Amino acid sequence: MLLLFGVIGACLMTAPPVYGHYNETSLILRDIFADYDKRVIPFTHGPVMVNMTIVLGILIELRENEQIAAYVISHTQRWYDKRLAWNPTKYRGQKEVIVPQSMVWLPKLFVYNSLETNEMLTPNRADVRLYHTGAIKLNMPEKLSCICRIETEMFPFDSQFCAVALASPLLNIEEMVVQAFSPPKDSYFTGNTEWHLFNITVRHMEFLEEGEYRVEIHYIFHLQRRPIYYLTVIVAPTFLISALSILGIFSPGSSDGPRNEKVSLGLGSLLAMTVLLGIVAGAMPKSNAIPLLGYYILIVICLCAVGVSISMTFLAIAKQYIQRNETPSRNMLRLFLMNPDRKRRSTVYRTSFYRPDFISLDKMKSPELFAIYAVLEEIAETQRSFRRKQEQKMNRKMVEHEWSRVFGRFDHFFLFVFEVLNLAALAVFLRVAWFPTPELRTQVV
Ligand SMILES: *[C@@H]1O[C@H](CO)[C@@H](O)[C@H](O)[C@H]1NC(C)=O
Ligand SMILES: *[C@@H]1O[C@H](CO)[C@@H](O)[C@H](O)[C@H]1NC(C)=O
Numbered sequence: 071m072l073l074l075f076g077v078i079g080a081c082l083m084t085a086p087p088v089y090g091h092y093n094e095t096s097l098i099l100r101d102i103f104a105d106y107d108k109r110v111i112p113f114t115h116g117p118v119m120v121n122m123t124i125v126l127g128i129l130i131e132l133r134e135n136e137q138i139a140a141y142v143i144s145h146t147q148r149w150y151d152k153r154l155a156w157n158p159t160k161y162r163g164q165k166e167v168i169v170p171q172s173m174v175w176l177p178k179l180f181v182y183n184s185l186e187t188n189e190m191l192t193p194n195r196a197d198v199r200l201y202h203t204g205a206i207k208l209n210m211p212e213k214l215s216c217i218c219r220i221e222t223e224m225f226p227f228d229s230q231f232c233a234v235a236l237a238s239p240l241l242n243i244e245e246m247v248v249q250a251f252s253p254p255k256d257s258y259f260t261g262n263t264e265w266h267l268f269n270i271t272v273r274h275m276e277f278l279e280e281g282e283y284r285v286e287i288h289y290i291f292h293l294q295r296r297p298i299y300y301l302t303v304i305v306a307p308t309f310l311i312s313a314l315s316i317l318g319i320f321s322p323g324s325s326d327g328p329r330n331e332k333v334s335l336g337l338g339s340l341l342a343m344t345v346l347l348g349i350v351a352g353a354m355p356k357s358n359a360i361p362l363l364g365y366y367i368l369i370v371i372c373l374c375a376v377g378v379s380i381s382m383t384f385l386a387i388a389k390q391y392i393q394r395n396e397t398p399s400r401n402m403l404r405l406f407l408m409n410p411d412r413k414r415r416s417t418v419y420r421t422s423f424y425r426p427d428f429i430s431l432d433k434m435k436s437p438e439l440f441a442i443y444a445v446l447e448e449i450a451e452t453q454r455s456f457r458r459k460q461e462q463k464m465n466r467k468m469v470e471h472e473w474s475r476v477f478g479r480f481d482h483f484f485l486f487v488f489e490v491l492n493l494a495a496l497a498v499f500l501r502v503a504w505f506p507t508p509e510l511r512t513q514v515v
C-alpha cells in the first residue's frame with residue numbers, strides 16, 4: 071500500500087516532462103489559485119503600485135454645442151500580486167498564463183467626467199496576463215463619452231484639450247498608488263475628419279476627499295481643428311459678399327443714378343452675412359465668449375452697414391444742395407484736389423432779352439402798332455419764360471453734375487478705404503491661424 075502511494079507520488083513528480091504544454095498552464099493555475107482570495111488587495115509592504123498608460127485613442131466625435139467628446143480608448147494597467155507568482159523551472163519554464171479577469175483582484179478606477187462608459191469586453195470575455203514574477207497586465211478597451219470644456223475664443227483656429235479623467239472610488243493612497251507613463255511609441259492615436267489628434271498626455275495627480283488622498287489619472291487629448299470647412303463655407307463667401315457689396319455701394323459713376331439700389335444691395339449682403347453668422351452661432355456653445363469667426367463676420371457686417379449709411383448720407387446732402395441750387399464751394403473742391411476754376415465756366419446762355427422801351431411812348435399814337443407790339447410782347451414773354459426754364463434746367467443739371475463730381479471723389483475715396491479695411495479684417499483674422507498651439511493648462515477637467 072505504502073509502495074503504491076510511493077509510486078503514484080513519484081509519477082506525479084516526474085509527470086510534467088511527459089505531457090504537452092497545456093497541462094503546465096492548468097498545473098500553474100491549480101497551484102497558484104489553490105488558496106487565492108481575489109477579494110483581498112495584494113498588499114506587500116505598502117500600497118499596490120499600479121502602472122498605467124494609454125495605448126489606443128480614437129476620437130469619434132466632438133460635439134461643441136453639448137461640450138461632449140466621444141472616444142474609443144484602450145489603456146493598460148500593470149501591478150504585482152505576489153500571491154500569483156510561481157517558479158517557472160517547476161513548470162517546464164512556462165512564464166506566463168492568461169486567465170479571465172474575473173479570477174483575480176483588479177484595481178478599480180472609474181471615469182468621473184463621463185456621461186457614458188461602455189466596456190467593450192464583457193467581464194467574462196476579458197482576460198489578464200499573469201507573469202511568473204507576480205506581475206499582472208490588464209488591457210481595457212472602452213467606449214467613452216466625456217465632458218470636454220470647449221474654449222471657443224479662437225474658433226475656427228482653436229485647439230482643445232479634452233481629458234478622460236479616472237479616479238479611485240474608494241482606495242486611498244495608502245492602499246493604492248498609480249504611476250502614469252507616457253504612451254509607448256507604437257501606440258495608435260487618431261482624430262476624425264474635423265479634428266487632428268496630435269498628442270496625448272498622461273498625467274497623474276492626487277485629490278483630497280473626506281480627509282484622505284486618492285489617486286487620479288488624466289489622459290489628455292490634444293486636439294486641433296482642421297479649419298478648411300469653415301474657411302470655405304463661411305469665410306470665403308463672407309469676404310466675397312462684402313468686397314462686392316462695398317464695390318457696389320461706392321461704385322463711381324452710379325452716383326447720378328438712383329442710390330436706392332445701393333441700399334437694397336447693402337441690405338441684401340447684410341442679410342446673407344447674418345445667415346452665415348447664424349451658422350457659426352449654431353455650431354458653438356452658448357457662452358459669453360464670442361468666437362473669432364463671429365467677430366470677423368460682425369466686423370464685416372459693420373463695415374457694410376457703415377458703408378451703406380455713408381452712401382445714404384451723401385445722397386441726402388447732395389439732394390439738399392441740388393434743391394438749393396448751390397454748387398460746391400471752391401474750398402470744398404480744393405479739399406478734394408479738384409480744379410475749382412474748371413467748373414466756374416458756365417455753359418448757360420445768359421444774355422438778357424433786348425427790350426426797346428421807345429414803343430411804350432408811342433403806344434397811344436397808333437393802336438395797330440400797339441396791337442402788334444402786344445402780340446410780339448406775348449411771344450417774347452413766352453420765349454423768355456421758355457428760356458428761363460431752359461436756363462434753370464441747365465443750371466440744375468450743371469449743379470447736379472458738379473455734385474456728382476464731388477461725390478464721385480468721395481466714392482473713390484471710400485471705396486478704397488472700405489476695401490482696404492475689408493482686406494485688413496481678413497488678414498488679421500487669417501493671421502491667427504499661424505499662432506502657435508497653446509500650452510497645456512494645469513486645470514483641464
Ligand atoms: C494532460 O494531462 C493528462 C493527465 O494528467 C493527460 O491525460 C492529458 O492527455 C494531457 N493533455 C494534454 C493536452 O497534454
Ligand atoms: C511599474 O513601473 C516601475 C517603474 O518603472 C517598475 O519598476 C515596475 O516594475 C512596474 N510594475 C509593473 C507591474 O510592471
Ligand SMILES: *[C@@H]1O[C@H](CO)[C@@H](O)[C@H](O)[C@H]1NC(C)=O
Nearest residue numbers: 252268269270271272292510
Ligand atoms: C506631447 O506631449 C508631451 C508631454 O505633454 C511632450 O513632451 C511632447 O513633446 C508632445 N509631443 C508633441 C508632438 O507635441
